Amino acid sequence: MAAEWLDVPAGSAFGTANLPYGVFSIGAEPVRRVGVAVGDRVLDVGAVARAVRADFAGLLGAESLNPLLAAGPAVWRSVRAAVRGWLSGAVPAETVLPHLVDRAAVRLHLPFEVADYVDFYSCEQHAVNAGRIFRPDAEEPLPPNWRHLPIGYHGRAGTLVVSGTDVVRPSGQRREPGREGPVFGPSARLDFEAEVGFVVGVPSPRGRGVRVADFAEHVFGAFLVNDWSARDLQAWEYVPLGPFLGKSFATSVSPWVVPLAALSAARVAPPPRDPEPLPYLRDAEGDPWGLDLRLTVRLNGHVVSRPPFARMYWTPAQQLAHLTVNGAAVRTGDVFASGTVSGPERGEWGSLLELSWNGADPVRLPDGRERGFLRDGDVVSISATAPGPGGAVVGFGEVTGRVLPAVGNGPNA
Amino acid sequence: MAAEWLDVPAGSAFGTANLPYGVFSIGAEPVRRVGVAVGDRVLDVGAVARAVRADFAGLLGAESLNPLLAAGPAVWRSVRAAVRGWLSGAVPAETVLPHLVDRAAVRLHLPFEVADYVDFYSCEQHAVNAGRIFRPDAEEPLPPNWRHLPIGYHGRAGTLVVSGTDVVRPSGQRREPGREGPVFGPSARLDFEAEVGFVVGVPSPRGRGVRVADFAEHVFGAFLVNDWSARDLQAWEYVPLGPFLGKSFATSVSPWVVPLAALSAARVAPPPRDPEPLPYLRDAEGDPWGLDLRLTVRLNGHVVSRPPFARMYWTPAQQLAHLTVNGAAVRTGDVFASGTVSGPERGEWGSLLELSWNGADPVRLPDGRERGFLRDGDVVSISATAPGPGGAVVGFGEVTGRVLPAVGNGPNA
Secondary structure, eight states, X not given: OOOTTOOOOTTOTXXXXXXXXXXXXXXXXXXXXXXXXXXXXXXXXXXXXXXXXHHHHHHHTSSSSHHHHHHOHHHHHHHHHHHHHHTTTSSOHHHHGGGEEEGGGEEEEOSSOOOOEEEEOOOHHHHHHHHHHHOTTOSOOSOTTTTTSOXXXXXXXXXXXXXXXXXXXXXXXXXXXXXXXXXXXXOSOEEOBEEEEEEEOSOOOTTOOXXXXXXXXXXEEEEEEEOOEEHHHHHHHOTTTOOSTTTTTOEEEOSOBEEGGGGXXXXXXXXXXXXOOOGGGSOOTTOOOEEOOEEEEEETTEEEEOOBGGGOSSOHHHHHHHHHTTSOOXXXXXXXXXXXXXXXXXXXXXXXXXXXXXXXXXXXXXXXXEESSOOTTOEEEEEEEEEOGGGOEEEEEEEEEEEEOOOOOSTTO | OOOTTOOOOTTOTBXXXXXXXXXXXXXXXXXXXXXXXXXXXXXXXXXXXXXXXXXXXXXXXXXXXXXXXXXXXXXXXXXXXXXXXXXXXXXXXXXXGGGEEEGGGEEEEOSSOOOOXXXXXXXXXXXXXXXXXXXXXXXXXXXXXXXXXOOXXXXXXXXXXXXXXXXXXXXXXXXXXXXXXXXXXXXXXXXXXEEEEEEEOSOOOTTOOOOGGGHHHHEEEEEEEEXXXXXXXXXXXXXXXOOSTTTTTOEEEOSOBEEGGGGGGGEXXXXXXXXXXXXXXXXXXXXXXXXXXXXXXXXXXXXXXXXXXXXXXXXXXXXXXXXXXXXXXXXXXXXXXXXXXXXXXXXXXXXXXXXXXXXXXXEEOTTSOEESSOOTTOXXXXXXXXXXXXXXXXXXXXXXXXXXXXXXXXXXX
């Protein structure tokens, strides 16, 4: 129940059922602050903690979410309860109101320091689409391992950028029809991928896996990811060691981390798996981590897709169990992304590769323009909502980015 | 010229021509110190700096090499000249001697905080061997892109460990002959890979590449890498997105970082490339970065291989230019490894995969035992030397690790 003085607009996706965390700064101030989004405002929770909860002042007075992430689930619950109390009249209005800032007036930053970044490939419809596009004559569009494990690879942690960061069109090697060797130049097949990311709070030791059932003991929350992809660079480079320069130039993330605690009403059963996964990958009994997140992708403001996350074949709990089953440790700030989210209908596919069928059938925008792949100046925005308790809506906000023209880079080039 | 009181053993690979940097602690002290190896000892350079060079006390009094790495080439040169002066009588012996510790008495740590980790695949002989082993009927053992770009992929930064760290045999999914689906269990084909790593000091901005000619403006130094590999996990998982759990359980690095400045006498012309690389990958005129490093691999103390780094097809300068040509930024602490180093002769191959031809022709050790792949308890040590100025030898020390048995990990398993 929000305090009387807290004017959250009716139906806001940032109501007190949500309370996502981010990192913001005000004006030209160099200092970064941990904030919680509520309605159209941001609460400087470090400032309130200093006034009324000194025990949280260190965690919430940091310049990134990492200290809070590392503190673990018991502290996450206590902090969430405290913040909710502050917004519900548990402390005098004058303790809180001076630290509520208009969201439109703040600058949002990457909310955490990224340790390792892993990208999965866990949506069956997306993998089937990719298989049909790249191997049209194959009987089975999925690779033989696909239904046995969540395929993933490490991406570049150092080029995760926050929503709003411009993305320079990457240059690199690609093949051109009729030419034997590769040519060098700006990517001609730049794409987006709509994904959901998760951030690890509590580390795991090297040599031990994280069980599916222990997902929420380690993972703090979720956010949105645009895994920008240069399809032509990727096609030439990726055999045999996987994507590299086709992905590593930039990966955009949304600024608000929605805690798992805000997603309890969004949990759904994942789709049936056939064959049954190996024991270490089975959903925890009665506790699966399918999530009914409803994504929307806009290109230059026009909705081009509505990917449904609820249909993902592998859940984030299975992804984390797989990622660590070989004894790999996770650290505070480790990020993993779901892979492109695509539903069964064309209007639910999460990349231009799929929406334009590799450029063969361009997407028609309402302004009459067409897109096979992205052009310079294009703006891609991915947003999402989830069902909250009692009919509330839990919003993720959005991850947005504009494509800038390639710059000359590389020597002698 | 070493000071009279500095008893460096004759022919030491840690003479004053070398002076590699590491991070050490003494006894049970929690504090870590930056050290320079000289002879059989380590100089606590932070302590000396506090006494005689206050301007370096911050950089050298840190608990990792990162502040020094970030300081850039002019500072690297000044610090190296100062340390050499301290060891040559430029300051009184009593200023230095109390801070020289026996190397045998210190504990060595990971010398830097790792940002991103990239592993390349830049040795032609290794790639040819791998092609012949896995695709024996193919006419051309190299993938079509191999001679056009240094193939690479991102590895797991969080599981880089310092030499001496035990490596638990990883578990995971693998195929077994005659069974349709995968089985789960400890890797039965655990391997080493002898590689050379490089660490970035000076960051580059997002959107701009690092030119081949600017390699030494960004990279601080070199060290040894054992890229432990579970061949059976890797074989099942790696199509289409590359190696993941087959590599991510542990990557061992040697504790001493040899600055590029110590490798001037080791620089050699790389082998001829055919076809000529694209302009952004061409060696800088008169300034190529081939390096005559001579590796030795020991298994349980027996020499099993002597891989020659001088024959690498792609140099580290080309690798860095490729890694960034799409606009990917590098950060202080970014690490990239060469890929397995293998020479033309069997006794020069840098992995058991090659030495035992995928287990078909096991390596015979002098004690009469055979190895197709690694057994529990096996100890792998990789060492290297390079030619130094005036007939000196520049040593890299070694990266060593013992294989421990698999532990039960994963839930319900």
